[in-house]
Amino acid sequence: MAQLGLGLDLSTKRTRKREFLEEMRRVVPWSNLIALIEPHYPKGKTGRPPFPVATMLQIHFMQQWFGLSDPAMEEALYDVPLYRDFAGLDGGMTRLPDESTILRFRHLLEAHGLAVQMLAVVNEILSGKGLMLKAGSVVDATLISAPSSTKNASGTRDPEMHQTRKGNQWYFGMKAHIGVDAESGLVHTVIGTAANVHDINAAEALLHGQEADVYADAGYQGIEKRC
Known part of the structure; x- marks a missing residue:
């Protein structure tokens, strides 16, 4: 017997993970952090165009927040619509970042000491607000x-x-x-x-x-x- 569809809209459930990501979208100073990375980010003049800096940074942060390895993060992007939405990957994308792309982004941050600089930017903002x-x-x-x-x-x-x-x-x-x-x-x-x-x-x-x-x-x- 075929199962009856329930007509559920799964995007409306206010899960803790959804609320957390929405809060991070609001409070993280994305534009400041992206500005630190952009001078070092490949321009993609040949071959396939690189993913936007914002997308890779949001994926990198999700890795840290949810404790995901590079392969696990790649699989999560395929399996979890919420993650794709947070990273801006649902709007007409024909491919998703694979584990090698995710690894190269992390190595880019490491090579230029950008993680330390990003933490300094965040802490400066927090200190300025008395937090x-x-x-x-x-x-x-x-x-x-x-x-x-x-x-x-x-x-x-x-x-x-x-x-x-x-x-x-x-x-x-x-x-x-x-x-x-x-x-x-x-x-x-x-x-x-x-x-x-x-x-x-x-x-x-x-x-x-x-x-x-x-x-x-x-x-x-x-x-x-x-x-």
């Missing part, structure tokens, strides 16, 4: 796993990634060291290192210098001797 008070900072670090296999085109592991041990578990990848405004919970500093770099070695760089107090877990014992 980041800078009275205290919370510092912490988190491990980010990377493929440890050498079964790839080059037959090697990423030379910037390293192995480290946490408890009884071994990890291969990198570490994100993060400084957060204690009052608002807003991130003001992010530094990426290999996973085997000890938290305390990056601690001083996570402070902006205007703190009255610094909060950290036991992994930062002895920090006062280095700062």
